[in-house]
Amino acid sequence: MTTDKKPPSSSSLRGRMKKVRVKTGKKRTVSSARWLERQLNDPYVKQAQESGYRARSVFKILEIDDKVKAMKPGAIVVDLGSTPGSWTQVAVERVKSLASKGRVIATDILPMEPIPGSEFLQMDFTANDAVEKLLTLLDGKKADVVLSDMAANTTGQRSVDHINTVYLVELAWDFARQVLDKDGVFIAKVFQGGTEKNLLGQFKKAFTAVKHMKPAASRKESPELYVVCTGFKGESDSEG
Ligand SMILES: C[S@@+](CC[C@H](N)C(=O)[O-])C[C@H]1O[C@@H](n2cnc3c(N)ncnc32)[C@H](O)[C@@H]1O
CATH class of the missing domain: 3.40.50.150 (Vaccinia Virus protein VP39)
Incomplete structure (x- = not known):
């Protein structure tokens, strides 16, 4: 369930995070690495998780x-x-x-x-x-x-x-x-x-x-x- 923490405004979420890089390898294709990298670097994904919401949408x-x-x-x-x-x-x-x-x-x-x-x-x-x-x-x-x-x-x-x-x-x-x-x-x-x-x-x-x-x-x-x-x-x- 959601927490009491209010999600921040969309604009305050931009430009706050340090970029994470994901390597491709035997088990990870280029497209899945790209997807994972995008998820890890997406401030909306992080904030949705922290606020107890199920999706960045x-x-x-x-x-x-x-x-x-x-x-x-x-x-x-x-x-x-x-x-x-x-x-x-x-x-x-x-x-x-x-x-x-x-x-x-x-x-x-x-x-x-x-x-x-x-x-x-x-x-x-x-x-x-x-x-x-x-x-x-x-x-x-x-x-x-x-x-x-x-x-x-x-x-x-x-x-x-x-x-x-x-x-x-x-x-x-x-x-x-x-x-x-x-x-x-x-x-x-x-x-x-x-x-x-x-x-x-x-x-x-x-x-x-x-x-x-x-x-x-x-x-x-x-x-x-x-x-x-x-x-x-x-x-x-x-x-x-
Ligand atoms: C972008 S997701 C919705 C995300 C959701 N609003 C949220 O924030 O958690 C789109 C959803 O539409 C559903 N969907 C697509 N076609 C559908 C259909 N014919 N009948 C019912 N649901 C459908 C998909 O299964 C998917 O879960």
């Missing part, structure tokens, strides 16, 4: 939610693509679900170690019955926030990766528009220059504000961005 949601203040005490949050669970940890803390206010429902195709204060469903979100299972868990209640950090495994082929990612965002949005309460917030990982045009048009129609954010913890070389949609107008206004 925690700093992305902290930065985004500090700006939009979506996860308020008592809120209902659905976290799509939650494993290993750092966004779920933040959601539990912010909605105070352990103090029986608020609810956090997390789901991933991979297993996730339990996080007290959250409920977890292991399933493929692209499966036909995925939405139904989440609706059953919600038991007729609306959600205040839908998060999607889902990322399809990259194939190395940009066009294929693009299609796979857009598909996951479309599915997340299709779910979000069914469950979001009025004024609800939808935050999703998108790639390659922002949200696909047709989807972006739908978001602009359905929410009062839509913007793209690249949190400081998102690696510069990664095409990843987040679309942050606030002020859901209601299901009937989101068709199209």
Whole structure:
């Protein structure tokens, strides 16, 4: 679980560490050495571990939610693509679900170690019955926030990766528009220059504000961005 230690701001993390070098060898390929070196030299990895968070991506949601203040005490949050669970940890803390206010429902195709204060469903979100299972868990209640950090495994082929990612965002949005309460917030990982045009048009129609954010913890070389949609107008206004 998380400690009481507050994670430092993203900007204060840059430029603090001494660089560690990792050698390649019989048991370590060049790419695995490079990965390890990047992990060891990454201040976000170190700080996430020290603060008791499960992944460096925690700093992305902290930065985004500090700006939009979506996860308020008592809120209902659905976290799509939650494993290993750092966004779920933040959601539990912010909605105070352990103090029986608020609810956090997390789901991933991979297993996730339990996080007290959250409920977890292991399933493929692209499966036909995925939405139904989440609706059953919600038991007729609306959600205040839908998060999607889902990322399809990259194939190395940009066009294929693009299609796979857009598909996951479309599915997340299709779910979000069914469950979001009025004024609800939808935050999703998108790639390659922002949200696909047709989807972006739908978001602009359905929410009062839509913007793209690249949190400081998102690696510069990664095409990843987040679309942050606030002020859901209601299901009937989101068709199209
Ligand atoms: C970047 S990770 C999420 C990290 C998480 N937000 C955290 O901070 O701990 C993306 C997740 O999306 C999940 N994912 C990818 N495709 C999925 C699918 N079709 N259904 C459910 N989860 C999926 C992956 O298994 C992976 O755990």
